[in-house]
Amino acid sequence: MRHGFDVILLVLFGLLFAVPVYGEGKNDSGMKNERADTLETITMQVIIMGPPGAGKGTQAKKISEKYRIPHISTGDILRAEVEKGSELGGKVKDIMERGELVADEIVLGLVEKRVVEPDCGRGFILDGFPRTIPQAEGLDKILEKHGTAGIWVIDLVVPEEELLRRLLARKRPDDTESTIRNRIRVYHEKTAPLIHYYEKKKALFSINGDQPIGKVYLEIDSVLTNIR
Secondary structure, three states: OHHHHHHHHHHHHHHHHOOOOHHHOEOOOOOEOHHHOOHHHOOEEEEEEOOOOOOHHHHHHHHHHHHOOOEEEHHHHHHHHHHHOOHHHHHHHHHHHOOOOOOHHHHHHHHHHHHOOHHHOOEEEEEOOOOOHHHHHHHHHHHHHOOOOOOEEEEEEOOHHHHHHHHHHOOOOOOOHHHHHHHHHHHHHHHOHHHHHHHHOOOEEEEEOOOOHHHHHHHHHHHHHHHO
16 A cells, blocks of 8 residues: 555656746647746837937837837937047037037947847837938848848927927036027928838837826837737
């Protein structure tokens, strides 16, 4: 009897350790377990565009945190170069202070260098880029070159006077009223045509950015959830 009882225990232990471990991402039929289908399996490439002061940086950070993809701000990269006093910073300092756009080839070089870094393997969110049609076309080539073609675009729409109010309130050295108005003018001349460019690709989603931050984010997240 004792021997038979020992056999039963061994069988029970065998069954216990044969139970599949769902954390591995497979069930007992070898299929992918839905519980393992987390955000880590998502690849998402997003542009957030809109005029200066539309809230691109704020919303990009929120998206970055939820989807665990890096937030790439070309403006931040360029300002950092100016502060470091680098050769690149010296080239772009006066241009940025006038509220004008940095040359396409400079920005495209910065972006290509950044999006091939390992942390962009699951995607990224671009903030403040592209700003011209040539930059958008250059970005398409970069993504095709590195095997990650395709991108979604969120366009934040905000009235000009609200933009001015927001930008003056943040008190940056380069945010004078004349500079801000010039930046908005340049945006409409150079960047607004991108709306049509991405509409033709059926990749553009317009969001009312003249709302509380949380409401804007919920609308963006709803779009991103539906396109994944």
